[in-house]
Amino acid sequence: MNKQADETFSKALRLENEAQFEKAKAIYEDLFNHVTDEAVLEKVRFRMADIDDLIAEKAIYQRIDENAKQVLTEIGINLVENQTLMDLLLEADAVDFENETALFIPLKRDYIDHCLEQVPREMPGDPGMNTFGIGATSPFLKRTGEEELRPANREEYENIIRTVGEKQDDVGIFSLPVACDKSISLYEIAQLMEKSFQGLKMITTSAMSDDEVTFLKGKDDWIDGTSLITSLAPMNNMVDSFLRSARTGNNLLFVDQSMAGVSAPGSPEAFLTQNHAQVIFMMIVAQTVNPGILCIHCGIPSVIGSDGNLSYSSPHQTFINAALARINTWITGYPSAQTGGSTSLRDMTPQALTDSEFSRNALRKYGVHILRHAMGALGSLNFFSLEKSLEDC
Numbered sequence: 001m002n003k004q005a006d007e008t009f010s011k012a013l014r015l016e017n018e019a020q021f022e023k024a025k026a027i028y029e030d031l032f033n034h035v036t037d038e039a040v041l042e043k044v045r046f047r048m049a050d051i052d053d054l055i056a057e058k059a060i061y062q063r064i065d066e067n068a069k070q071v072l073t074e075i076g077i078n079l080v081e082n083q084t085l086m087d088l089l090l091e092a093d094a095v096d097f098e099n100e101t102a103l104f105i106p107l108k109r110d111y112i113d114h115c116l117e118q119v120p121r122e123m124p125g126d127p128g129m130n131t132f133g134i135g136a137t138s139p140f141l142k143r144t145g146e147e148e149l150r151p152a153n154r155e156e157y158e159n160i161i162r163t164v165g166e167k168q169d170d171v172g173i174f175s176l177p178v179a180c181d182k183s184i185s186l187y188e189i190a191q192l193m194e195k196s197f198q199g200l201k202m203i204t205t206s207a208m209s210d211d212e213v214t215f216l217k218g219k220d221d222w223i224d225g226t227s228l229i230t231s232l233a234p235m236n237n238m239v240d241s242f243l244r245s246a247r248t249g250n251n252l253l254f255v256d257q258s259m260a261g262v263s264a265p266g267s268p269e270a271f272l273t274q275n276h277a278q279v280i281f282m283m284i285v286a287q288t289v290n291p292g293i294l295c296i297h298c299g300i301p302s303v304i305g306s307d308g309n310l311s312y313s314s315p316h317q318t319f320i321n322a323a324l325a326r327i328n329t330w331i332t333g334y335p336s337a338q339t340g341g342s343t344s345l346r347d348m349t350p351q352a353l354t355d356s357e358f359s360r361n362a363l364r365k366y367g368v369h370i371l372r373h374a375m376g377a378l379g380s381l382n383f384f385s386l387e388k389s390l391e392d393c
Contacts, residue, residue, distance in 0.1 A: 005031060005040045012047070019330035021054045061327045064269060068277035069112055071232075076104035077281055078233040084243070085234055085285065092288050104232060107284070115287035116280060116332075119295050123335040124251075125220030127172045127200050130364050132341065132374035134164055134389050135175025136202060136225060142383040149383060154184040158192065160386055165196035170393040175202035175225070175372055178384035187212040190222075202253060202372075206241035216250040223296060224250035228285065229278045231263045242282075246289040253296040253337060254282040259310070260303050260320075272324055275299040283334075296370070298337040299324050310380040312339060312373055313355035315362075322366040329367060338363065339381075341374035341392070356392065 012027035028051060031044050073096065079086045086105070089095055094111040096102070140149040141156060152160065157180060164174050174197045180189060186207050193201050202223040205213045216222040228234055228242045245252060256278045258264035264274045276299055283295045301324055303316040311317060321338040328336035341360040360374055373381060376389025 002037050002040065005035045005037060009040060009043055016047070016054070019058060021051055021058060025051045025055065057326075058330055060269065061331045064273050064276060064327055065331050067273045068280060069109065071273060071277035072107045072112055072281060073099070073109050074102060074106065075232065076102040076106035077229065078104040080105070082234045082236055082239060084239055088285070088288060094284070094288065112280070112284060115284040118287045118291050119283050119334060120292065121333040121335070123294060123296070125200055126335065127370065129367060129369055130371070131172035131200075131369070132360065132371045133173025133175060134171055134375045135173070135177040136372045137176045137204065138178050138377055138381050138384040140383050141178045142378055142385045151179040151181040153181050157184055157189055161189070161192045161196050163386060163390070167390070167393050168197060168199060171199070171375065173200045173202065173370055173372065176204065177376060177389070187215065190215055205245055205250070206238070210244065213244060213248050213250070217248055220251070222251060223253045225253040225255060225298070227255040228282045229256070230258065232274070232278070242285070243289060246286040246293060249290055249293060251294040251296070252286055253298050254279050255298045255300065257300050257302055260301065262304065264301070268320060268323070271301055271320065272327065275301045275324065276327060295334065296337055297328050297332070297334040300339040311355070312377060312381055313341060313359040315358070318359045318362045322363055322368065325363075325366070325368040329369065335369060337370035337372055338368045339373045340371060
């Protein structure tokens, strides 16, 4: 009997790990009512203390996912100044002309559902849950003992790539960690990364030529990072490169870095809803251009502190990103990426290191898929330090 009860309890735990909390609760209640073994009952009591909170938390994420789709159907996206996207969605019969109350251009709900059903939930080359990495693309390089802040040159990039390649046991993802100067191109950097790092790699292709963009096509270990929209409107300078990447067929990472109280609402649920809505709009456009293309949800909701600065390692930033991670791991099933772990200061003070460690440990505890900026980012993501990334490793 004890063995059977333990096996039943393990089944309930597996259901919890799959975010099927109501099914797990039913098993716990059945065990509680019929099992007499005190050791099993103690484990059941321990899980039942949390299960109602998990059910309630999941309901919030389900509501956010649903409301994000309603943002696209009832408020819409401001496409009036971008004829390219407007023509694309008109040709696909995606626009809901019967909606006369939407603020912007509303999409049909059945078209949204059709596109999102085509987004792959399995990711070739998936590094797995809680995979932390280096990057993505701070504007400046910071070197210990130097005040100068600048993009990295060829020699510095070769050193960064060589060093990260030597740390492959610690680094799960290698994303472009700092901007480059004119001595080396993004395409050359990608070739060097390909040679030295065997794991998952990310780079932005907006500055590459049409031929260079195809370097990533068909490669499970490469992701093309791009963005399209902010404040419910397209960024016109990103539209052409976004569509080019989608048509090429690269694995796509969709970045939305909305900021609470600046480009997005201040309340947590409204903030997450807009961020999620904007990423799924990118997914819809990508699936319209290239049905079945891999899309990675990289909503990175960002919070400015009382000092007016953005801190990637603050508890506010950490927990709002953990919440969005759960929307995808618990509800949508989309491959996803978050941000966190980097310090918020230019130097490596004890407080900065403590914040950085807290952020990584908290995100690991609550569960994320891919975590960018975890190692080596400083100054609210304005600086990258190779020395700091080694310490984080």
